[in-house]
Amino acid sequence: MPSLIEMRCVPCRGGEPTVADGEIPELNLQVPEWKIVEIDHIKRLERVFKFKNFAEALKFTNQVGELAEAEGHHPAILTEWGRVTVTWWTHKIKGLHRNDFIMAAKTDKIPQQ
Amino acid sequence: MPSLIEMRCVPCRGGEPTVADGEIPELNLQVPEWKIVEIDHIKRLERVFKFKNFAEALKFTNQVGELAEAEGHHPAILTEWGRVTVTWWTHKIKGLHRNDFIMAAKTDKIPQQ
Numbered sequence: 001m002p003s004l005i006e007m008r009c010v011p012c013r014g015g016e017p018t019v020a021d022g023e024i025p026e027l028n029l030q031v032p033e034w035k036i037v038e039i040d041h042i043k044r045l046e047r048v049f050k051f052k053n054f055a056e057a058l059k060f061t062n063q064v065g066e067l068a069e070a071e072g073h074h075p076a077i078l079t080e081w082g083r084v085t086v087t088w089w090t091h092k093i094k095g096l097h098r099n100d101f102i103m104a105a106k107t108d109k110i111p112q113q
Numbered sequence: 114m115p116s117l118i119e120m121r122c123v124p125c126r127g128g129e130p131t132v133a134d135g136e137i138p139e140l141n142l143q144v145p146e147w148k149i150v151e152i153d154h155i156k157r158l159e160r161v162f163k164f165k166n167f168a169e170a171l172k173f174t175n176q177v178g179e180l181a182e183a184e185g186h187h188p189a190i191l192t193e194w195g196r197v198t199v200t201w202w203t204h205k206i207k208g209l210h211r212n213d214f215i216m217a218a219k220t221d222k223i224p225q226q
Contacts, residue, residue: 054187058178061192065171074167074194079174081187 004030004105007098009071018043018095031104036096037087043096044089045104049112054081056113063110071106073099117143117218120211122184131156131208144217149209150200156209157202158217162225167194169226176223184219186212 004027019027024036034045051057061079064086068074078085088104090097117140132140137149147158164170174192177199181187191198201217203210 054178054181058175061174062171065167065192068167077192079178079190079192 004102005109007102009073009099009102011072012090012092012097012099014092016093016097018090018093019098019101024096027098027101031101031108033108034104042089042094044087045096045100046085046087047104047107049084049086051082051084051112054079057082057084060084060110060112064107067103067106067110071099071103073103075103075107114139117215118222120215122186122212122215124185125203125205125210125212127205129206129210131203131206132211132214137209140211140214144214144221146221147217155202155207157200158209158213159198159200160217160220162197162199164195164197164225167192170195170197173197173223173225177220180216180219180223184212184216186216188216188220 028034028036031045034047037044037046049060051060057079061077061084064075064077064084076087086107088100089095090100141147141149144158147160150157150159162173164173170192174190174197177188177190177197189200191200199220201213202208203213
Protein backbone atom coordinates (compact mmCIF):
# COMPACT_ATOMS: atom_id res chain seq x y z
CA MET A 1 0.00 0.00 0.00
CA PRO A 2 1.37 3.45 -0.83
CA SER A 3 1.98 5.80 2.07
CA LEU A 4 -1.17 7.61 3.18
CA ILE A 5 0.70 10.88 3.44
CA GLU A 6 1.34 10.83 -0.31
CA MET A 7 -2.31 10.27 -1.19
CA ARG A 8 -5.03 12.83 -1.75
CA CYS A 9 -8.66 12.58 -0.82
CA VAL A 10 -10.91 11.36 -3.61
CA PRO A 11 -14.46 12.68 -3.94
CA CYS A 12 -16.84 10.52 -1.94
CA ARG A 13 -20.33 10.59 -3.41
CA GLY A 14 -22.09 8.45 -0.86
CA GLY A 15 -23.10 4.91 -1.61
CA GLU A 16 -19.45 3.90 -1.51
CA PRO A 17 -18.56 1.26 1.04
CA THR A 18 -16.90 2.20 4.29
CA VAL A 19 -13.42 0.84 4.90
CA ALA A 20 -13.88 -2.86 5.68
CA ASP A 21 -13.23 -3.81 9.29
CA GLY A 22 -10.48 -6.11 8.07
CA GLU A 23 -8.61 -3.22 6.42
CA ILE A 24 -8.69 -0.97 9.46
CA PRO A 25 -5.72 -2.47 11.32
CA GLU A 26 -3.47 -2.12 8.26
CA LEU A 27 -4.50 1.50 7.70
CA ASN A 28 -4.26 2.25 11.41
CA LEU A 29 -0.63 1.07 11.39
CA GLN A 30 0.23 4.20 9.42
CA VAL A 31 -1.55 6.45 11.91
CA PRO A 32 -0.95 4.62 15.19
CA GLU A 33 -1.69 7.64 17.41
CA TRP A 34 -5.30 7.65 16.22
CA LYS A 35 -7.97 5.69 18.06
CA ILE A 36 -11.01 4.20 16.39
CA VAL A 37 -14.01 5.42 18.35
CA GLU A 38 -17.64 4.57 17.69
CA ILE A 39 -20.18 7.30 18.44
CA ASP A 40 -23.84 7.00 17.39
CA HIS A 41 -22.96 3.76 15.58
CA ILE A 42 -20.47 5.63 13.37
CA LYS A 43 -16.79 4.64 13.45
CA ARG A 44 -14.46 7.64 13.62
CA LEU A 45 -10.73 8.34 13.90
CA GLU A 46 -9.81 10.47 16.91
CA ARG A 47 -6.62 11.93 18.32
CA VAL A 48 -5.97 14.37 21.16
CA PHE A 49 -3.13 16.87 20.65
CA LYS A 50 -1.69 18.63 23.73
CA PHE A 51 -0.48 22.24 23.87
CA LYS A 52 0.91 24.59 26.49
CA ASN A 53 -1.98 27.04 26.45
CA PHE A 54 -5.16 28.08 24.68
CA ALA A 55 -3.50 30.21 21.99
CA GLU A 56 -1.29 27.33 20.81
CA ALA A 57 -4.31 25.02 20.72
CA LEU A 58 -6.29 27.52 18.64
CA LYS A 59 -3.35 27.97 16.26
CA PHE A 60 -3.32 24.22 15.66
CA THR A 61 -7.10 24.25 15.11
CA ASN A 62 -6.58 26.81 12.35
CA GLN A 63 -3.88 24.71 10.73
CA VAL A 64 -6.15 21.67 10.73
CA GLY A 65 -8.83 23.94 9.25
CA GLU A 66 -6.51 25.04 6.43
CA LEU A 67 -5.71 21.42 5.65
CA ALA A 68 -9.41 20.56 5.65
CA GLU A 69 -10.24 23.39 3.25
CA ALA A 70 -7.35 22.41 0.96
CA GLU A 71 -8.55 18.82 0.73
CA GLY A 72 -12.28 19.54 0.76
CA HIS A 73 -12.83 17.16 3.70
CA HIS A 74 -13.71 18.49 7.15
CA PRO A 75 -13.29 17.05 10.64
CA ALA A 76 -14.77 17.92 13.99
CA ILE A 77 -12.22 19.96 15.96
CA LEU A 78 -12.71 20.44 19.69
CA THR A 79 -10.55 23.30 20.96
CA GLU A 80 -9.98 23.60 24.71
CA TRP A 81 -7.30 25.15 26.92
CA GLY A 82 -4.13 23.17 26.14
CA ARG A 83 -5.71 20.54 23.94
CA VAL A 84 -7.34 19.91 20.59
CA THR A 85 -9.30 16.76 19.78
CA VAL A 86 -9.55 16.07 16.05
CA THR A 87 -12.11 13.57 14.75
CA TRP A 88 -12.30 12.38 11.16
CA TRP A 89 -15.11 10.42 9.56
CA THR A 90 -17.14 10.60 6.36
CA HIS A 91 -20.68 11.90 6.79
CA LYS A 92 -21.91 10.62 3.44
CA ILE A 93 -21.15 6.99 4.21
CA LYS A 94 -21.67 7.31 7.99
CA GLY A 95 -18.29 5.76 8.68
CA LEU A 96 -14.64 5.60 7.78
CA HIS A 97 -13.42 6.10 4.21
CA ARG A 98 -9.80 5.79 3.19
CA ASN A 99 -9.91 9.61 2.94
CA ASP A 100 -10.17 9.77 6.72
CA PHE A 101 -6.94 7.84 7.20
CA ILE A 102 -5.25 10.09 4.62
CA MET A 103 -6.42 13.15 6.56
CA ALA A 104 -5.26 11.66 9.86
CA ALA A 105 -1.79 11.12 8.35
CA LYS A 106 -1.73 14.69 7.05
CA THR A 107 -2.89 16.04 10.43
CA ASP A 108 0.04 14.24 12.07
CA LYS A 109 2.43 16.24 9.86
CA ILE A 110 1.25 19.61 11.20
CA PRO A 111 3.91 20.90 13.62
CA GLN A 112 2.71 20.83 17.24
CA GLN A 113 4.60 23.76 18.70
CA MET B 114 -29.25 42.55 38.56
CA PRO B 115 -26.97 44.49 36.17
CA SER B 116 -26.80 43.31 32.60
CA LEU B 117 -24.38 40.41 32.13
CA ILE B 118 -22.98 41.98 28.99
CA GLU B 119 -21.69 44.93 31.05
CA MET B 120 -19.90 42.72 33.57
CA ARG B 121 -16.37 41.35 33.43
CA CYS B 122 -15.16 37.99 34.63
CA VAL B 123 -13.72 38.01 38.13
CA PRO B 124 -10.82 35.72 39.02
CA CYS B 125 -12.14 32.39 40.27
CA ARG B 126 -9.71 30.74 42.66
CA GLY B 127 -11.56 27.54 43.29
CA GLY B 128 -13.36 26.88 46.54
CA GLU B 129 -15.98 29.44 45.52
CA PRO B 130 -19.53 28.17 45.31
CA THR B 131 -21.09 27.37 41.97
CA VAL B 132 -24.11 29.40 40.95
CA ALA B 133 -26.97 28.16 43.10
CA ASP B 134 -29.61 26.15 41.23
CA GLY B 135 -32.15 28.78 42.26
CA GLU B 136 -30.19 31.57 40.56
CA ILE B 137 -29.81 29.75 37.25
CA PRO B 138 -33.24 30.59 35.79
CA GLU B 139 -32.74 34.30 36.42
CA LEU B 140 -29.28 34.33 34.86
CA ASN B 141 -30.47 32.14 31.98
CA LEU B 142 -33.16 34.74 31.18
CA GLN B 143 -30.38 37.02 29.95
CA VAL B 144 -28.91 34.30 27.71
CA PRO B 145 -32.03 32.38 26.67
CA GLU B 146 -30.38 30.70 23.67
CA TRP B 147 -28.05 28.79 25.98
CA LYS B 148 -29.00 25.37 27.32
CA ILE B 149 -27.88 24.04 30.66
CA VAL B 150 -26.33 20.64 29.98
CA GLU B 151 -24.87 18.28 32.54
CA ILE B 152 -21.91 16.17 31.43
CA ASP B 153 -19.84 14.10 33.87
CA HIS B 154 -21.94 15.60 36.71
CA ILE B 155 -20.79 19.11 35.74
CA LYS B 156 -23.38 21.69 34.70
CA ARG B 157 -22.38 23.65 31.61
CA LEU B 158 -23.82 26.32 29.33
CA GLU B 159 -24.02 25.25 25.70
CA ARG B 160 -25.13 26.88 22.47
CA VAL B 161 -24.89 25.76 18.83
CA PHE B 162 -24.21 28.49 16.25
CA LYS B 163 -24.97 27.74 12.58
CA PHE B 164 -22.97 28.93 9.56
CA LYS B 165 -23.05 28.49 5.83
CA ASN B 166 -19.75 26.63 5.52
CA PHE B 167 -16.61 25.53 7.34
CA ALA B 168 -14.67 28.76 6.84
CA GLU B 169 -17.40 30.87 8.48
CA ALA B 170 -17.58 28.43 11.37
CA LEU B 171 -13.81 28.58 11.88
CA LYS B 172 -13.88 32.37 11.74
CA PHE B 173 -16.42 32.41 14.56
CA THR B 174 -14.29 29.95 16.55
CA ASN B 175 -11.41 32.42 16.32
CA GLN B 176 -13.62 35.27 17.48
CA VAL B 177 -14.74 33.26 20.49
CA GLY B 178 -11.06 32.46 21.08
CA GLU B 179 -10.15 36.16 21.06
CA LEU B 180 -12.90 36.91 23.57
CA ALA B 181 -11.70 34.04 25.77
CA GLU B 182 -8.12 35.30 25.74
CA ALA B 183 -9.26 38.86 26.50
CA GLU B 184 -11.26 37.73 29.53
CA GLY B 185 -8.89 34.99 30.69
CA HIS B 186 -11.68 32.41 30.71
CA HIS B 187 -11.78 29.63 28.11
CA PRO B 188 -14.60 27.49 26.74
CA ALA B 189 -14.70 24.27 24.77
CA ILE B 190 -15.33 25.11 21.11
CA LEU B 191 -16.38 22.35 18.75
CA THR B 192 -15.88 23.43 15.13
CA GLU B 193 -17.61 21.43 12.38
CA TRP B 194 -18.74 22.15 8.82
CA GLY B 195 -21.44 24.81 9.20
CA ARG B 196 -21.66 24.81 12.97
CA VAL B 197 -19.83 25.71 16.15
CA THR B 198 -20.84 24.44 19.58
CA VAL B 199 -19.58 26.62 22.42
CA THR B 200 -19.61 25.30 25.99
CA TRP B 201 -18.81 27.39 29.05
CA TRP B 202 -18.18 26.13 32.56
CA THR B 203 -15.61 26.72 35.29
CA HIS B 204 -13.08 23.94 35.73
CA LYS B 205 -11.93 25.07 39.17
CA ILE B 206 -15.36 24.74 40.73
CA LYS B 207 -16.57 21.91 38.46
CA GLY B 208 -19.68 23.82 37.57
CA LEU B 209 -21.21 27.12 36.59
CA HIS B 210 -19.88 30.42 37.91
CA ARG B 211 -21.44 33.78 37.14
CA ASN B 212 -18.43 34.28 34.84
CA ASP B 213 -19.86 31.61 32.52
CA PHE B 214 -23.11 33.49 32.07
CA ILE B 215 -21.14 36.69 31.43
CA MET B 216 -19.12 34.87 28.76
CA ALA B 217 -22.28 33.43 27.19
CA ALA B 218 -23.73 36.96 26.94
CA LYS B 219 -20.52 38.23 25.36
CA THR B 220 -20.42 35.29 22.93
CA ASP B 221 -23.95 36.21 21.82
CA LYS B 222 -22.67 39.66 20.81
CA ILE B 223 -20.16 38.25 18.29
CA PRO B 224 -21.59 38.78 14.80
CA GLN B 225 -22.66 35.51 13.15
CA GLN B 226 -22.04 36.26 9.50
